[in-house]
Amino acid sequence: MKELKKLNKLFARYKWQIIGGVIVTIASRILSLLLPKYVGKIINLLNAYGQGERTDLDAVESDLLLYIAIIIGSTLLAAGLTFIMRQLIIVVSRHLEYDLKNIIYQQYQRLSLSFYKQNRTGDLMNRISEDVSKVRMYMGPAIMYGINMITLFAVIVPAMINTAPTLAFYTLVPLPFLSVAIYVVSREIHKRSTLVQQYLSNLNTISQEAFSGISVIKAYNLAPQMNAQFEQVANDSKNKNIDLARVQALFFPLMVLLIGLSNILVIYIGGRQVIAGEIEVGTIPEFLIYVNMLTWPVAIVGWVTNMIQQAEASQKRINQFLDIEPQIQNLVEETTPVAGSIEFKNVNLVYDDTDIHALKDLSFKIKAGQTLAILGKTGSGKSTILELIGRLYDVTNGVIEIDGTPIRDLNLDDLRKAIGYVPQDAFLFSDTIGNNIAFGKKDASEEEIEAAAKNAVVHKNIKNFTLGYQTVLGERGITLSGGQKQRMSIARAIIKTPNILLFDDCLSAVDTETEEQILNNLKKVTQDTTTIIVSHRVSSAKNADQIIVLDDGKIIESGNHHSLLEAGGYYADLYANQMLEQ
Numbered sequence: 001m002k003e004l005k006k007l008n009k010l011f012a013r014y015k016w017q018i019i020g021g022v023i024v025t026i027a028s029r030i031l032s033l034l035l036p037k038y039v040g041k042i043i044n045l046l047n048a049y050g051q052g053e054r055t056d057l058d059a060v061e062s063d064l065l066l067y068i069a070i071i072i073g074s075t076l077l078a079a080g081l082t083f084i085m086r087q088l089i090i091v092v093s094r095h096l097e098y099d100l101k102n103i104i105y106q107q108y109q110r111l112s113l114s115f116y117k118q119n120r121t122g123d124l125m126n127r128i129s130e131d132v133s134k135v136r137m138y139m140g141p142a143i144m145y146g147i148n149m150i151t152l153f154a155v156i157v158p159a160m161i162n163t164a165p166t167l168a169f170y171t172l173v174p175l176p177f178l179s180v181a182i183y184v185v186s187r188e189i190h191k192r193s194t195l196v197q198q199y200l201s202n203l204n205t206i207s208q209e210a211f212s213g214i215s216v217i218k219a220y221n222l223a224p225q226m227n228a229q230f231e232q233v234a235n236d237s238k239n240k241n242i243d244l245a246r247v248q249a250l251f252f253p254l255m256v257l258l259i260g261l262s263n264i265l266v267i268y269i270g271g272r273q274v275i276a277g278e279i280e281v282g283t284i285p286e287f288l289i290y291v292n293m294l295t296w297p298v299a300i301v302g303w304v305t306n307m308i309q310q311a312e313a314s315q316k317r318i319n320q321f322l323d324i325e326p327q328i329q330n331l332v333e334e335t336t337p338v339a340g341s342i343e344f345k346n347v348n349l350v351y352d353d354t355d356i357h358a359l360k361d362l363s364f365k366i367k368a369g370q371t372l373a374i375l376g377k378t379g380s381g382k383s384t385i386l387e388l389i390g391r392l393y394d395v396t397n398g399v400i401e402i403d404g405t406p407i408r409d410l411n412l413d414d415l416r417k418a419i420g421y422v423p424q425d426a427f428l429f430s431d432t433i434g435n436n437i438a439f440g441k442k443d444a445s446e447e448e449i450e451a452a453a454k455n456a457v458v459h460k461n462i463k464n465f466t467l468g469y470q471t472v473l474g475e476r477g478i479t480l481s482g483g484q485k486q487r488m489s490i491a492r493a494i495i496k497t498p499n500i501l502l503f504d505d506c507l508s509a510v511d512t513e514t515e516e517q518i519l520n521n522l523k524k525v526t527q528d529t530t531t532i533i534v535s536h537r538v539s540s541a542k543n544a545d546q547i548i549v550l551d552d553g554k555i556i557e558s559g560n561h562h563s564l565l566e567a568g569g570y571y572a573d574l575y576a577n578q579m580l581e582q
């Protein structure tokens, strides 16, 4: 229960509903006790009349009616209270589930990029859905049935002992066995259903991957292999389901068997006691009802124990994520405006997970409003520089200064607000084109959205869609071409009018003519903006105030277009090659 303790704070939010639920449960259980008591009384009454001990038929009939009325009244009232109990406790568990999901989601949002590199999306999804629903079973049903069971026992067992102690003993003896048996069966059910879940998630992963890569599958004619792979996993999944069904089928027969055993004991021992004159005949039906009232809660002990164990395991997995402190922390509360000059001083970055030394003693400087272009082979560390400026990672050593202040001493929100970042892999949400562009600036007007799209040279494309800016994009914006996606992503960055613009190879999928147009537009709208352009093309870099060429995390050349051409190194070769290609 150590892990589940973390939920106590959440429970405290709903303490009145929970206390109300407990009181109502106790009241309803006490009321339900009247049924067996009065059934016993009716049998004794009829027996007395049959034996000639009571002869006044009118009095017997009126007693009978009174007893029946008490049974009906108490049962209706108990049912009403049970309804209220469920309303209170199950409804609270839904609120708690909602709260817990929000807490986890907010924590996911806080966590740094490195966390997402280390954990699989499926796992993140599972903890917020599967695990939370297991914990809800503890917060609602397990607690409700637990309280129900305890009060029922506290009420019925003394009543039984009070009425007939010997019979009570024999009736109660099989119940612990029932409880253990149900526990064993439900543990087995849990084991097998976990396997079923695993196979189901394999099946989902395979299908999801197949749908995402459908064009590759078709182009390589891989459909038969994919079908065979799916069939194999689906077959395994079916077998696991059959295994589960087999054990599940045991559950009810087992209960019926043990209830039957208790009933027979009541009739046999009770019958002998009636013959011996130790108890009244009405005690037998009274006890039969007690047994049936107790069986479900007893069976549930095993089930509830299992639910709590599963919730404990799930909460442990949830706590693992909740207890992680984000690697990137905002260390500054006060606002720190960002103008845009950037300096790297002997910056090194080693990625924790791969130990790749991506940047080695890197130093360079850009004044606010200037443009820097970064070129270099793939994997030389270009994107890493941009990620460090946005503090998606912290440097391993060295310092990055913005406006002369170390980046860690800037308010993280202010820093990120000052940056417009266009990643290499343009990501668009399943929303309208207009909203995707306005994502960078929530209160953007239609005119501003259009102006940004015009500057990113994508306005005409958007206008060609029947619904224009209202066109809804599919998952990952699949209805758009690569170049269109990149330009939308540029529009999203420039609409913010940030002080620092970071372009990560985001013109790679547009033709050189459009590239030229975009760069010209950018020059106009980003005159005072510090701009860093990462590219493989000289055409994107040539007009920059400063150009650096990276190789294996180090600067191998720096200067401007002319000085680098004169130097006759990597840049000059690249220029010559790319001029030839045109």
Ligand SMILES: Nc1ncnc2c1ncn2[C@@H]1O[C@H](COP(=O)(O)OP(=O)(O)OP(=O)(O)O)[C@@H](O)[C@H]1O
Binding pocket: 117, 351, 352, 353, 354, 356, 358, 376, 377, 378, 379, 380, 381, 382, 383, 384, 385, 424, 505
């Ligand atoms: N999140 C990460 N975790 C671990 N290693 C990484 C991570 N991102 C990049 N790397 C590694 O760091 C090195 C530099 O990568 P980076 O993406 O900065 O190169 P790049 O110059 O932008 O390459 P490209 O031109 O292909 O985009 C590469 O060896 C890469 O494998």
